[in-house]
Amino acid sequence: MYEAGQTMGRGTGTGTGNGTGNGTGNGTGTGNGAGASTGNGTGTGNGTGAGDDTMRVLVAEDEEVLAELVATGLRRAGFAVDTVYSGDAALAYLGLHDYDVVVLDRDLPRVHGDDVARKLVAESSRTRILMLTASASMEERVEGLDLGADDYLGKPFDFPELVSRVRALRRRSARPVPPQLERLGVRLDSVRRLAWRDGVELDLSPKEFSVLQILLEADGAPVSAEELLERAWDAHADPFTGAVRVCLSKLRAKLGEPALIRTVQGAGYAL
Numbered sequence: 001m002y003e004a005g006q007t008m009g010r011g012t013g014t015g016t017g018n019g020t021g022n023g024t025g026n027g028t029g030t031g032n033g034a035g036a037s038t039g040n041g042t043g044t045g046n047g048t049g050a051g052d053d054t055m056r057v058l059v060a061e062d063e064e065v066l067a068e069l070v071a072t073g074l075r076r077a078g079f080a081v082d083t084v085y086s087g088d089a090a091l092a093y094l095g096l097h098d099y100d101v102v103v104l105d106r107d108l109p110r111v112h113g114d115d116v117a118r119k120l121v122a123e124s125s126r127t128r129i130l131m132l133t134a135s136a137s138m139e140e141r142v143e144g145l146d147l148g149a150d151d152y153l154g155k156p157f158d159f160p161e162l163v164s165r166v167r168a169l170r171r172r173s174a175r176p177v178p179p180q181l182e183r184l185g186v187r188l189d190s191v192r193r194l195a196w197r198d199g200v201e202l203d204l205s206p207k208e209f210s211v212l213q214i215l216l217e218a219d220g221a222p223v224s225a226e227e228l229l230e231r232a233w234d235a236h237a238d239p240f241t242g243a244v245r246v247c248l249s250k251l252r253a254k255l256g257e258p259a260l261i262r263t264v265q266g267a268g269y270a271l
Contacts (some may be wrong), residue, residue, distance in 0.1 A: 019106025055170050060090035061105040077163045099127045100170045106133040113217045115220035128169035181216040185230055208251045215271040224268035
């Protein structure tokens with residue numbers, strides 16, 4: 001499968017992709033270019049898609065056509081994606097790059113997918129594991145989860161479900177929040193869930209505390225209402241309600257004067 005800026009290699013032949021990408025396949029295969037991916041045997045690939053550069057995914061799948069289909073779909077969803085076709089290549093890439101999620105085929109050649117999962121767990125890696133397998137039996141799922149996989153998906157699968165699961169795992173892989181956050185006289189203790197302004201403790205509801213924490217984590221950058229709703233409310237929250245606006249109004253009142261939370265037109269809210 002070829003797209004602009006994408007190439008694949010296999011065997012000892014060579015292949016080139018149109019657009020800006022280029023690559024060759026020989027031995028392990030290499031590639032470079034926007035959105036490029038390559039591989040055979042130990043297969044390696046690298047490339048990023050446009051979108052959220054903090055969301056980085058490794059697809060480790062020995063069926064090359066399937067791997068490229070998955071990678072292309074994830075790129076279109078806004079993720080940065082690399083592809084590899086064997087377990088040893090997966091370990092090499094995981095050792096080089098900080099991935100949010102690895103989509104890991106269980107039956108990889110050279111190094112089994114189970115062993116890749118075991119190594120990630122042993123190293124306390126923050127990379128979340130979405131394990132793929134042709135078998136979706138209860139025993140297989142339990143075994144995969146016991147190995148350390150964070151989620152499990154049987155083949156064949158619906159692609160929207162894969163994207164949704166990857167997004168959910170990415171949220172779980174976010175780097176730990178510092179126990180203390182401070183900005184403009186506002187201090188927040190994320191462990192004890194307490195907050196102060198200029199040394200005076202604030203009486204915040206759980207939702208108000210969560211919104212204040214998200215704004216502090218942004219360190220002055222604007223946070224959209226959609227992101228606040230996704231991160232501070234549960235999945236059943238109605239995106240068309242005024243919940244975010246009402247919560248911010250109450251939070252502003254509790255923070256007092258001078259006002260600290262400003263509305264950034266077209267971008268959201270910033271502290």
